[in-house]
Amino acid sequence: MRNPLTLTINGEQHDLLIEPHWTLLHVLRGQIGLAGSKENCLEAECGVCTVLLDGKAVNSCILLASLCAGRSIVTIEGLGDPEHLHPLQAAFVKHGAVQCGYCIPGMILTAKSYLDEHPDRMPSRDEIREAISGTLCRCTGYQKIIDAIAAVAAERAGKGAQEDAP
Amino acid sequence: MRPNQNTVAGRRLPRLDGAAKATGRYVYGTDVTLPGTLYGKVLRSDMPHARLTRIDVSAARAMRGVRAVITSADVPQVRYGNAVKDQTVFATDTVRFVGHPLAAVAADTLEIAEQALSAIAVELEPLPPLFDPEAALAPDAPLLHPDWQDYVALPVIAREGNIAGRSRMRHGDVEAAFAQAHRVYEHRFTTALQHAGYTEPRAASAAWDSTGVLTVWSNGQLPFEVQATLADILELPVSRIRVVVPGIGGGFGGKLRIGVEHFAALLARQSGRPVKMITTSEEELIAAHPRQAAIITVKTAVSADGRILARQGRVVVDCGACSGSGPGTGAVALQCLVGPYRTPNLLMESLAVYTNKVPSGSFRAPSGPMANFAVESQMDIIAKDLGIDPLEIRLRNIVREGDLGPAGEVLKDVSIEECLRRAADAIGWHDRAAEPGRGKGIACSWWMTTGGSSAVFIKLNGDGTVALTSGAVELGTGALTGAAQILAEELSLDLEDVRVATVDTLHVPYDYGAQGSRTAFSVGNACRAAAADLRQQLFALVAAQHGVPAEEMMLRDKCVVAGDKRIPLADIARQQYTGGGLVARGTALNPPPAYDPARVENHPLPVWNTPSFHAHAADVSVDTETGEVTINRYVVAQDVGYAINPTYIEGQIEGGVSQGLGQALSEEIVYQDGRVLNANLTDYKMPTSLDVPPIESILVECPSAAGPYGAKGVGEPPCIEPPATIANAVAAATGLWITSLPITAEKILLRLKGEP
Numbered sequence: 001m002r003n004p005l006t007l008t009i010n011g012e013q014h015d016l017l018i019e020p021h022w023t024l025l026h027v028l029r030g031q032i033g034l035a036g037s038k039e040n041c042l043e044a045e046c047g048v049c050t051v052l053l054d055g056k057a058v059n060s061c062i063l064l065a066s067l068c069a070g071r072s073i074v075t076i077e078g079l080g081d082p083e084h085l086h087p088l089q090a091a092f093v094k095h096g097a098v099q100c101g102y103c104i105p106g107m108i109l110t111a112k113s114y115l116d117e118h119p120d121r122m123p124s125r126d127e128i129r130e131a132i133s134g135t136l137c138r139c140t141g142y143q144k145i146i147d148a149i150a151a152v153a154a155e156r157a158g159k160g161a162q163e164d165a166p
Numbered sequence: 167m168r169p170n171q172n173t174v175a176g177r178r179l180p181r182l183d184g185a186a187k188a189t190g191r192y193v194y195g196t197d198v199t200l201p202g203t204l205y206g207k208v209l210r211s212d213m214p215h216a217r218l219t220r221i222d223v224s225a226a227r228a229m230r231g232v233r234a235v236i237t238s239a240d241v242p243q244v245r246y247g248n249a250v251k252d253q254t255v256f257a258t259d260t261v262r263f264v265g266h267p268l269a270a271v272a273a274d275t276l277e278i279a280e281q282a283l284s285a286i287a288v289e290l291e292p293l294p295p296l297f298d299p300e301a302a303l304a305p306d307a308p309l310l311h312p313d314w315q316d317y318v319a320l321p322v323i324a325r326e327g328n329i330a331g332r333s334r335m336r337h338g339d340v341e342a343a344f345a346q347a348h349r350v351y352e353h354r355f356t357t358a359l360q361h362a363g364y365t366e367p368r369a370a371s372a373a374w375d376s377t378g379v380l381t382v383w384s385n386g387q388l389p390f391e392v393q394a395t396l397a398d399i400l401e402l403p404v405s406r407i408r409v410v411v412p413g414i415g416g417g418f419g420g421k422l423r424i425g426v427e428h429f430a431a432l433l434a435r436q437s438g439r440p441v442k443m444i445t446t447s448e449e450e451l452i453a454a455h456p457r458q459a460a461i462i463t464v465k466t467a468v469s470a471d472g473r474i475l476a477r478q479g480r481v482v483v484d485c486g487a488c489s490g491s492g493p494g495t496g497a498v499a500l501q502c503l504v505g506p507y508r509t510p511n512l513l514m515e516s517l518a519v520y521t522n523k524v525p526s527g528s529f530r531a532p533s534g535p536m537a538n539f540a541v542e543s544q545m546d547i548i549a550k551d552l553g554i555d556p557l558e559i560r561l562r563n564i565v566r567e568g569d570l571g572p573a574g575e576v577l578k579d580v581s582i583e584e585c586l587r588r589a590a591d592a593i594g595w596h597d598r599a600a601e602p603g604r605g606k607g608i609a610c611s612w613w614m615t616t617g618g619s620s621a622v623f624i625k626l627n628g629d630g631t632v633a634l635t636s637g638a639v640e641l642g643t644g645a646l647t648g649a650a651q652i653l654a655e656e657l658s659l660d661l662e663d664v665r666v667a668t669v670d671t672l673h674v675p676y677d678y679g680a681q682g683s684r685t686a687f688s689v690g691n692a693c694r695a696a697a698a699d700l701r702q703q704l705f706a707l708v709a710a711q712h713g714v715p716a717e718e719m720m721l722r723d724k725c726v727v728a729g730d731k732r733i734p735l736a737d738i739a740r741q742q743y744t745g746g747g748l749v750a751r752g753t754a755l756n757p758p759p760a761y762d763p764a765r766v767e768n769h770p771l772p773v774w775n776t777p778s779f780h781a782h783a784a785d786v787s788v789d790t791e792t793g794e795v796t797i798n799r800y801v802v803a804q805d806v807g808y809a810i811n812p813t814y815i816e817g818q819i820e821g822g823v824s825q826g827l828g829q830a831l832s833e834e835i836v837y838q839d840g841r842v843l844n845a846n847l848t849d850y851k852m853p854t855s856l857d858v859p860p861i862e863s864i865l866v867e868c869p870s871a872a873g874p875y876g877a878k879g880v881g882e883p884p885c886i887e888p889p890a891t892i893a894n895a896v897a898a899a900t901g902l903w904i905t906s907l908p909i910t911a912e913k914i915l916l917r918l919k920g921e922p
Contacts, residue, residue, distance in 0.1 A: 029197075034190075035197040038194070038365070042446070046447075076189060092188045093180045100415045100642025101184075101415070102366045102415030129855045136854065138363040138416050139817070139821045141861055142820075142824070146855070
């Protein structure tokens with residue numbers, strides 16, 4: 001028995017018919033064709049399915065799609081495209097933070113959520129470590145991921161300092 | 167062309183697939199969904215060893231939305247496998263591990279497929295299980311494969327009963343050396359099952375076309391082995407099987423052997439529909455291809471000044487229910503048991519042994535970390551006993567240029583001293599002020615650059631760019647970006663001018679596969695050969711047109727430079743459309759060096775190609791109240807021969823070390839009575855961003871004769887030394903050697919409290 005549902009994803013409305021038990025990840029990948037949100041444990045243990053819900057990073061694999069009505073969903077496809085990379089995406093590529101890349105959409109969205117929540121200061125590397133600790137990466141040892149996030153944060157802090165300057 | 171004049175190779179350029187991956191546009195195996203696809207699931211045994219007396223799928227077949235149900239009765243009765251053909255698609259009459267496939271279902275949805283699995287009636291009569299590989303070696307142990315003598319195996323493999331493979335290396339007379347030595351040390355070490363931990367589960371989609379050709383979209387590391395294994399299982403010629411590898415979310419050796427491709431293919435054949443399958447985390451942890459648990463005994467004789475006189479070693483790898491990668495993995499441990507040390511007398515034996523556990527595979531540097539943990543821990547134990555500095559005892563024993571390796575091969579481009587000294591200097595080895603609960607450890611090793619052939623086709627496009635087609639897949643390491651850097655360098659192109667084609671066995675040339683630290687090395691060599699072929703063609707065309715001798719031409723800035731003329735490659739490519747276009751080919755054979763066959767017995771990899779050398783050092787603190795280990799600093803000095811792209815080599819080192827730290831400190835697939843107790847990603851503890859310390863990489867460049875611009879294999883070595891390095895650092899901090907992996911806080915605390 002499928003029910004109608006309207007979701008706002010990357011700023012666009014999608015009118016859907018869904019089963020009540022479908023997760024947001026299932027709908028994104030299976031119904032809408034946004035495969036950038038990745039699939040692995042389906043138990044909120046690995047973080048590769050992370051999306052932004054009203055700006056906050058959430059594991060879409062355990063979130064019922066029906067609970068997302070009326071809320072803003074942003075997936076990795078909503079951040080930038082290969083010709084117009086978001087600063088976090090550009091930094092991940094530049095700093096060698098991408099290897100197999102399977103965890104990277106979730107990592108980037110987790111980082112965005114964290115940086116957006118802390119707009120006024122430069123986080124330490126340990127704070128960045130803490131912020132991304134819910135997303136497993138097996139390839140990189142996290143070092144270059146932290147480099148990339150720190151670089152974006154530093155650039156933002158630099159810009160802020162310039163704007164504040166008299 | 168001299169490496170130090172390179173403008174593309176050797177540079178920290180961003181990888182070719184980076185933007186696609188960072189924007190979620192890159193397509194992985196799990197992303198392939200064919201129109202009208204069904205979803206497949208596998209029913210697995212919940213007993214470790216049992217007779218399968220009845221399986222009834224009639225209720226499952228009758229369910230609405232179920233399109234295919236298959237058991238052993240529905241598939242060819244074929245045995246397949248890599249070294250030993252001892253595996254069947256489904257259990258026929260005996261189940262041999264918890265997780266052993268019994269049946270598979272394809273249905274309109276995953277939910278229906280799961281419901282159908284629970285509608286299958288299975289009757290199992292328990293048989294006495296065998297979990298301990300040493301017990302399996304006992305003369306009166308029950309045979310887990312009573313028909314083992316009927317199995318087909320590679321000619322090199324020696325088998326007997328529960329032993330799926332036995333290899334030996336020998337030289338000199340160890341007994342005489344033991345009798346005359348200053349001291350003889352003997353220790354036993356154990357290591358645990360470790361999952362490769364790729365974040366993309368194994369996945370496959372399969373579809374049969376109207377001509378009877380099967381296409382499988384796989385995320386396996388060895389598309390040609392997947393093709394050959396499917397040919398065995400389906401009893402078809404390889405030309406009827408097409409394997410496409412869209413993209414791979416990590417493999418680390420765990421995706422070498424076939425995963426779920428065969429189930430998808432068989433279900434697709436029975437249903438007449440495409441079938442997609444993805445393994446769950448639980449299936450990954452109970453029924454994938456983890457790194458074997460091993461038992462290693464090492465006996466070493468030394469002189470009073472700490473020189474190795476003889477070493478005898480035995481490694482028992484627990485293959486689980488089928489041999490999997492076990493025979494080769496066990497054998498490779500032997501070179502690591504010798505290590506990068508002069509060993510005048512040696513006698514090494516590996517045994518790959520069947521038990522009622524998960525069939526295991528060949529995770530990154532398959533048996534290297536286990537063997538290295540044993541010999542490098544023992545080196546420190548010896549050093550302490552003899553009152554010699556651990557760095558010094560290593561420097562006294564390391565191999566030198568021109569020495570003979572364990573198979574009697576001549577060792578070339580040996581850099582172990584530089585690696586040890588640079589790692590030691592970086593960690594501050596000579597500043598080890600006594601501080602309770604804090605210590606520094608060091609360990610070193612060597613490893614092969616696996617041989618096997620590669621071929622590439624390159625096509626010069628009308629816009630001057632090049633398409634690179636090879637059978638090598640990109641696991642995530644960046645190896646194909648590295649190969650493309652070499653190709654671009656050779657053709658005076660920018661890296662972005664090289665487009666790497668997706669692997670499809672229908673049209674790509676053969677490649678031995680993404681394994682054994684070989685892809686950038688071997689495909690890079692093939693790219694150099696292909697570039698030479700293309701240059702020759704270009705120069706011949708220009709010579710015919712402009713009358714300049716080909717010997718006086720060169721490529722520069724995307725042009726053929728002929729005397730005072732500069733002809734853009736794009737122009738030549740377009741002109742040559744009337745001549746069938748410009749296509750070139752290159753191959754790399756990577757032959758093994760000469761060795762002494764009298765030193766090896768039944769060893770599938772008797773001699774190592776282009777070995778690399780490396781040393782790791784760590785500074786750790788141990789909390790004596792909790793046993794918790796904190797890594798303050800971690801340093802790697804690794805000889806990479808020539809750093810094709812330093813950024814991604816550092817990435818290999820940082821990632822490999824973090825996997826090694828997982829094996830050292832936390833990772834273990836825990837079995838109790840044949841069942842895995844921690845089959846989920848919360849209880850199976852891979853390092854998170856909070857667990858991995860900063861890792862400092864020192865890239866040593868001692869060029870090899872065989873690799874592109876002198877490169878050596880890079881990918882596997884970083885995970886070899888971490889367990890030994892941590893064990894030695896923990897010992898320096900506590901005075902205690904933990905001889906079983908992982909070195910958990912619990913083990914340390916029990917030892918600190920005086921328990922054995």
